[in-house]
Amino acid sequence: MTADRVEELASGLADVEQRIARACAAAGRERGDVTMVAVSKTWPASDVLALASLGVVDFGESYDQEAAAKAQTLRAAAVPVRWHFVGRVQRNKCRSLARYAHVVHSLDRGPVVEALGRAAERDGRRVDALVQVSFDGDGDPDGARGGCRPEDASALADVVAGTPGLRLRGVMTVPPVGGDPRSVFDRLATLSAALRSAHPEATEVSAGMTADLEPAIAAGATLVRIGTALFGPRAPRG
Numbered sequence: 707m708t709a710d711r712v713e714e715l716a717s718g719l720a721d722v723e724q725r726i727a728r729a730c731a732a733a734g735r736e737r738g739d740v741t742m743v744a745v746s747k748t749w750p751a752s753d754v755l756a757l758a759s760l761g762v763v764d765f766g767e768s769y770d771q772e773a774a775a776k777a778q779t780l781r782a783a784a785v786p787v788r789w790h791f792v793g794r795v796q797r798n799k800c801r802s803l804a805r806y807a808h809v810v811h812s813l814d815r816g817p818v819v820e821a822l823g824r825a826a827e828r829d830g831r832r833v834d835a836l837v838q839v840s841f842d843g844d845g846d847p848d849g850a851r852g853g854c855r856p857e858d859a860s861a862l863a864d865v866v867a868g869t870p871g872l873r874l875r876g877v878m879t880v881p882p883v884g885g886d887p888r889s890v891f892d893r894l895a896t897l898s899a900a901l902r903s904a905h906p907e908a909t910e911v912s913a914g915m916t917a918d919l920e921p922a923i924a925a926g927a928t929l930v931r932i933g934t935a936l937f938g939p940r941a942p943r944g
């Protein structure tokens with residue numbers, strides 16, 4: 707870890723903090739209502755350690771193998787981190803996920819809810835769970851971003867809430883690339899409000915990334931998932 711890199715991360719963090727604070731002020735919301743998740747996928751554990759030393763606690767990952775290795779490194783260093791899994795959940799990765807993930811943002815179908823719940827229960831853990839919703843039209847269950855159809859979200863939330871090993875905490879979305887994310891964030895907020903009448907504990911709204919954290923916060927996001935603005939541009943995955 708070079709001093710330059712630490713400085714780069716500190717400056718990225720200051721910029722993101724300022725953007726979040728301004729967006730909260732503009733929306734008449736408390737800064738404390740919004741948690742920043744630093745999405746560290748593709749970046750080394752040394753970057754996570756550096757940001758953790760600057761006070762960041764919440765980190766997001768998208769690929770189980772990479773995330774499990776980083777979680778091990780941070781655990782060995784006795785640095786407390788809250789791991790958020792934001793990538794597609796595969797059924798055969800749930801046993802691994804259940805060992806380190808504190809929050810899984812991307813539950814979008816029954817079989818993975820069951821598998822993750824069973825794995826967490828076996829380990830004596832309870833994992834916070836969000837239902838990922840896609841507003842693309844047909845849903846995107848086999849696509850790259852994932853998400854259930856909006857009309858299926860409430861039933862899936864019921865399943866999550868009834869699964870020992872999981873704790874239903876809210877909803878998440880990733881808007882389609884290129885469109886206006888505002889209507890998507892508004893629809894997620896509406897869906898979240900409806901869901902809370904049946905599940906008052908489902909208060910988390912995970913929305914907003916580097917390009918669109920301001921409209922997400924304006925629409926009520928409680929978790930923003932920030933990668934590029936903190937770490938820099940990711941290399942294409944090969």
Ligand SMILES: *Cc1c(COP(=O)(O)O)cnc(C)c1O
Nearest residue numbers: 745768792915916931932933934
């Ligand atoms: C990679 C990723 C992010 C971070 O995106 P940036 O545009 O780099 O901030 C957020 N959410 C999910 C689901 C991601 O996969």
